[in-house]
Amino acid sequence: MSPTARPSALRAVRVEKRFGHVPALRGVDLELRPGALVAILGPNGAGKTTVLRVLAGLVRPSAGRVEFPGAPRDRRLARAHVGYVGHATFLYPALTARENLVFAARLHGVADPARRAGELLVEEGLEAVADRPAGTFSRGMAQRLALARGRVHDPAFLLLDEPWSGLDPRWAARLGERLAELRQAGRGLAVVTHDVGRAAEVADSFVLLSGGRVAATLPGPSEPEALEAVLRESAAA
Amino acid sequence: MNVFRAILWKDLLTEWRRRERVLSMLVFTLLLVVIFHFALPGGAGPANRAAAPGLLWAATLFASILGLGRSLSPELENDALSGLALVPGDRGYVLLGKATATWLILLAVEGVLAGLFLALFEISIGARAGALLAVLGLGTGGIASIGTLLASLSSRSRFGEVLLPLLLFPLLVPILIAAADATAAILAGDPPSSGSVRLLVVIDVVYLVVSFVSFEYVLEE
Amino acid sequence: MQGPPADPIARAARRALPATGIVLAGLTVVYAWVVWNAPPDRVQGVIQKILYVHPPLAFAAYLGFLITGVAGALYLVRRDDAYDRLASAAAEVGVLFATLMLITGPIWARGTWGRWWSWDLRLTLTLLLWFVYVAYLLLRTFTEGSERIARFAAVYGIAGLAVIPLNYFAVQLSQGSIHPENLERGSLGPGMGLPFLLGVLTTLTAFLFLLALRVDVGELRARARARLERAWARGEAA
Numbered sequence: 001m002s003p004t005a006r007p008s009a010l011r012a013v014r015v016e017k018r019f020g021h022v023p024a025l026r027g028v029d030l031e032l033r034p035g036a037l038v039a040i041l042g043p044n045g046a047g048k049t050t051v052l053r054v055l056a057g058l059v060r061p062s063a064g065r066v067e068f069p070g071a072p073r074d075r076r077l078a079r080a081h082v083g084y085v086g087h088a089t090f091l092y093p094a095l096t097a098r099e100n101l102v103f104a105a106r107l108h109g110v111a112d113p114a115r116r117a118g119e120l121l122v123e124e125g126l127e128a129v130a131d132r133p134a135g136t137f138s139r140g141m142a143q144r145l146a147l148a149r150g151r152v153h154d155p156a157f158l159l160l161d162e163p164w165s166g167l168d169p170r171w172a173a174r175l176g177e178r179l180a181e182l183r184q185a186g187r188g189l190a191v192v193t194h195d196v197g198r199a200a201e202v203a204d205s206f207v208l209l210s211g212g213r214v215a216a217t218l219p220g221p222s223e224p225e226a227l228e229a230v231l232r233e234s235a236a237a
Numbered sequence: 238m239n240v241f242r243a244i245l246w247k248d249l250l251t252e253w254r255r256r257e258r259v260l261s262m263l264v265f266t267l268l269l270v271v272i273f274h275f276a277l278p279g280g281a282g283p284a285n286r287a288a289a290p291g292l293l294w295a296a297t298l299f300a301s302i303l304g305l306g307r308s309l310s311p312e313l314e315n316d317a318l319s320g321l322a323l324v325p326g327d328r329g330y331v332l333l334g335k336a337t338a339t340w341l342i343l344l345a346v347e348g349v350l351a352g353l354f355l356a357l358f359e360i361s362i363g364a365r366a367g368a369l370l371a372v373l374g375l376g377t378g379g380i381a382s383i384g385t386l387l388a389s390l391s392s393r394s395r396f397g398e399v400l401l402p403l404l405l406f407p408l409l410v411p412i413l414i415a416a417a418d419a420t421a422a423i424l425a426g427d428p429p430s431s432g433s434v435r436l437l438v439v440i441d442v443v444y445l446v447v448s449f450v451s452f453e454y455v456l457e458e
Numbered sequence: 459m460q461g462p463p464a465d466p467i468a469r470a471a472r473r474a475l476p477a478t479g480i481v482l483a484g485l486t487v488v489y490a491w492v493v494w495n496a497p498p499d500r501v502q503g504v505i506q507k508i509l510y511v512h513p514p515l516a517f518a519a520y521l522g523f524l525i526t527g528v529a530g531a532l533y534l535v536r537r538d539d540a541y542d543r544l545a546s547a548a549a550e551v552g553v554l555f556a557t558l559m560l561i562t563g564p565i566w567a568r569g570t571w572g573r574w575w576s577w578d579l580r581l582t583l584t585l586l587l588w589f590v591y592v593a594y595l596l597l598r599t600f601t602e603g604s605e606r607i608a609r610f611a612a613v614y615g616i617a618g619l620a621v622i623p624l625n626y627f628a629v630q631l632s633q634g635s636i637h638p639e640n641l642e643r644g645s646l647g648p649g650m651g652l653p654f655l656l657g658v659l660t661t662l663t664a665f666l667f668l669l670a671l672r673v674d675v676g677e678l679r680a681r682a683r684a685r686l687e688r689a690w691a692r693g694e695a696a
Contacts, residue, residue, distance in 0.1 A: 018605075019603065019605065020603065020604045020605060020683075020687055021604075021680075021683060021684035021687040021688060022687050022688070022690075022691045023691075053458070056323060057322075057323070058319055058322055058323070058457070058458060059457070059458045060457050060458065060537075062537070076325065076326055076327060076328075077325050077326060078325075079323060079324065079325040079326075080325035080326075082323070083323075084319075084323055086316065086319060087316075088315045088316030088317075088319065089315045089316075090315055090316060090317045090319060090320030091315050091317065092247070092251065092311055092314075092315075092317060093311075093314060093315070094251050094254050094255055094311065095247070095250065095251065095254075099247075099250065103243055103246070103247045104320070106239060106242065106243035106246070107239065107240055107243045107244070107320075107321070107324050108239070108324065108325065109239040109325075149320070383617065386613070386617070387614070387617075390597065390601075390610045390613065390614065391597075393601075393606075393610075394597065394600040394601040394602070394610070395600045395601075395602065396600050397600075400593075400596060400597065400600050403589075403592075403593045403596055404593045404596075404597060404614065406589070407586055407587075407589035407590045407593060407618075407621070408590065408617060408618075408621050410586055410625060410628065411621065411624040411625050411627070411628035411629075412628075414628040414629065414631060414632045415628055415631060418631055418632065430631075432631055433631060436624070436627050436628060436631060439624070439627075440624050443620050443624060444617075444620075447616060447617050447620050451534075451613040451616060451617075454534050454609055454612070454613055455609070455610070455613060458605070458606075
């Protein structure tokens with residue numbers, strides 16, 4: 001089940017989502033392109049996590065749609081091109097780190113699950129603890145394992161929700177490098193974060209969400225100070 | 238199919254590591270046998286041989302609640318269920334994998350329970366052991382598929398442990414009737430009636446299709 | 459109070475309310491009069507008049523459960539809350555009628571066969587179905603989030619519909635029916651046809667009236683809830 005034609009973009013088109021009667025998203029347009037990293041910023045309750053879960057196919061939009069131009073028309077198959085790392089780790093505490101990755105690799109039909117799991121364990125510096133149950137991991141180790149899990153099938157588009165949470169400075173820096181590598185390899189990335197400084201380091205465009213709407217889009221790289229100013233402006237508006 | 242195999246492997250590995258479902262169900266069914274013994278005039282022995290098939294399936298139904306209630310808990314701990322919802326292709330295979338693991342675990346418990354019943358009620362089935370196993374497998378198929386579906390509803394509701402038997406038992410009554418009917422025939426030395434076997438097959442197919450198709454709607458928010 | 463409902467199902471329900479209410483009132487008077495004056499059964503006596511109540515209640519209950527299953531399936535396809543409100547209304551009214559049927563059944567059985575409960579085919583089937591739809595209502599109570607309630611309930615409602623034929627064949631496998639055979643052939647005794655027909659009509663009208671009422675209340679409640687939640691959301695934003 002190798003991914004057929006990789007999509008040329010991952011796009012949310014006028015996406016709306018209501019939970020009960022409360023609108024979480026009120027018509028969001030967002031596009032991820034290969035080799036680009038979009039940082040999604042905004043205050044609590046702006047709809048950042050929801051928009052990521054809609055793009056991942058975990059939340060069904062109440063209106064609007066998610067498009068994968070160039071991918072198979074079947075939305076269920078297009079999920080093969082998306083990786084998602086959320087607030088929760090998606091890990092099984094009873095399984096070892098290696099088993100967790102082998103399982104995720106098998107789920108996604110990766111050709112050699114054991115080898116892929118080994119590679120990722122080395123990359124995330126977890127080879128020494130690879131055969132310990134994931135339930136014994138510290139928050140930071142679990143987060144690194146979750147990051148490895150999210151890209152086990154080398155997706156064309158990777159969606160990360162607060163990926164730095166729990167990481168110490170060394171591994172936080174490594175994550176920044178990893179994101180740059182993935183961009184160079186032509187992967188499209190979206191990162192939701194509160195951390196304007198980190199966002200400014202890694203992203204080449206910015207989307208500011210507020211009240212379920214795109215309040216501002218900054219198409220180019222930006223300094224943290226400039227970003228903060230725009231954020232304050234959009235919050236005041 | 239990748240998804241199905243991966244989840245089957247993962248669930249059986251988890252069960253092998255912790256053995257919590259098999260052990261809790263086994264101890265519970267043994268307890269039920271003791272309770273049946275004291276509840277029946279004449280006890281759980283040859284005097285009540287006619288009640289054995291129905292009691293066997295009643296014990297299976299009660300035990301299945303324990304196994305099914307726990308089947309979804311590893312998926313909820315770190316929201317692993319969302320991880321499963323990310324799989325490409327039909328999400329029904331997620332249910333199929335989990336239901337098959339539960340089916341095998343339930344069958345292991347039922348095997349022990351059936352052996353115990355044969356010994357206590359002094360029934361020798363000899364060459365009909367294969368037929369009994371087939372009926373156990375058929376009856377348990379429907380329990381595992383619709384049970385996994387309903388456990389995925391109840392485990393994400395309040396009072397899930399209370400809710401699951403209330404949701405599940407009314408849907409298991411036809412299985413109880415057909416499986417007990419077929420089992421009674423086998424224990425009496427006859428071939429099971431074609432009506433009961435056919436009904437078991439129909440129930441399995443209906444429940445499998447309903448569970449497979451509607452699991453998509455259980456997963457997607 | 460708040461203007462007409464937005465969705466067609468609730469609009470139809472509100473429009474049906476006065477009509478079904480008036481028809482129901484009229485039918486009830488005629489029905490009661492006809493049943494009162496119907497000749498008592500030679501064998502069973504007065505108790506036989508439950509015939510004019512009991513089977514019609516069952517028809518209405520099954521109609522309710524059918525609507526619940528179909529409306530639930532439509533909700534999953536269209537994701538329109540109106541279908542969910544119809545499904546839950548039909549389940550509530552269906553449970554009410556099934557409960558009445560399960561109460562009148564034993565009274566009839568006691569008077570005719572001398573025992574309260576006979577595990578007769580159709581009573582048992584309705585009892586099993588009653589459990590399914592009580593569980594359906596409990597699932598709705600214990601689940602959180604209106605969208606999740608609708609989704610989970612729809613899945614269970616469809617499973618509940620699938621179990622009806624399975625239960626039928628299973629209970630038939632376990633026993634024969636002791637229900638009056640003449641009923642199965644549809645030949646009622648002399649003088650029984652009109653009151654029975656009126657019973658069916660009155661019960662179905664009562665069913666429709668209550669269903670429309672319940673749908674209307676559900677829609678009003680949803681609108682009130684929407685206003686409340688929007689007010690909360692504004693409060694949070696401010």
